[in-house]
Amino acid sequence: AQSVTQLDSQVPVFEEAPVELRCNYSSSVSVYLFWYVQYPNQGLQLLLKYLSGSTLVKGINGFEAEFNKSQTSFHLRKPSVHISDTAEYFCAVSSNTGNQFYFGTGTSLTVIP
Amino acid sequence: GAVVSQHPSWVICKSGTSVKIECRSLDFQATTMFWYRQFPKQSLMLMATSNEGSKATYEQGVEKDKFLINHASLTLSTLTVTSAHPEDSSFYICSAKDTGNFNYGYTFGSGTRLTVV
Numbered sequence: 001a002q003s004v005t006q007l008d009s010q011v012p013v014f015e016e017a018p019v020e021l022r023c024n025y026s027s028s029v030s031v032y033l034f035w036y037v038q039y040p041n042q043g044l045q046l047l048l049k050y051l052s053g054s055t056l057v058k059g060i061n062g063f064e065a066e067f068n069k070s071q072t073s074f075h076l077r078k079p080s081v082h083i084s085d086t087a088e089y090f091c092a093v094s095s096n097t098g099n100q101f102y103f104g105t106g107t108s109l110t111v112i113p
Numbered sequence: 114g115a116v117v118s119q120h121p122s123w124v125i126c127k128s129g130t131s132v133k134i135e136c137r138s139l140d141f142q143a144t145t146m147f148w149y150r151q152f153p154k155q156s157l158m159l160m161a162t163s164n165e166g167s168k169a170t171y172e173q174g175v176e177k178d179k180f181l182i183n184h185a186s187l188t189l190s191t192l193t194v195t196s197a198h199p200e201d202s203s204f205y206i207c208s209a210k211d212t213g214n215f216n217y218g219y220t221f222g223s224g225t226r227l228t229v230v
Contacts, residue, residue, distance in 0.1 A: 034219070036221070041204075041224070041226065042223055042224065043119070043206055043221045043222050043223040043224045044157075044206065044208075044221040045221075046219075046220070046221075090156065090157065092219075094219070101147060101159065101208070101219060102159060103149075103156045103157045103159075104156060105155070105156040106155070106156045108154075
């Protein structure tokens, strides 16, 4: 089975500052990793995903994440945040068979003007 | 890109009644769909995995007789909350995996806000 830990439940950051949202996973098999964003009362939107290949993954809205197998991490970063980035962010893991898919507890990102 | 339509987006029902939520993959076939439940300020909890043409696989602690899942076609899965009670009020989200193209990953519906009064 797989599991995901998001170390920070809330992250406040000033506008135009950089941000890193942390995600660690555990699994006994190869995994796929995802970051999703959720705005209030909406579904989830895929930001980026790591399936294989380059460990640095670029996604939408200027976000990127780096897969680190040795540290079992998949941290999300953005060099300069905007007010519109205020949302809930979820890290998720799936086995490479795609039969199980689990979310972390989420990180609430608040961008301060 | 892959699109999943979830309907209704919100519903209010009386205690004791049943509510059906639909999840459709609009432009791809999905042999597997997933149903999640989300309480306020919390993460998504996987409830069950819906498999086309076979019985759903429920996560531990989820009552299969209360949360009926039907996956009758490659583009439609339904979740029926039977004899709903106020504690069933929650945000329910479905997702689907494009069987033919995993490059899209998992696509989520926009969610259904269920309020039982």
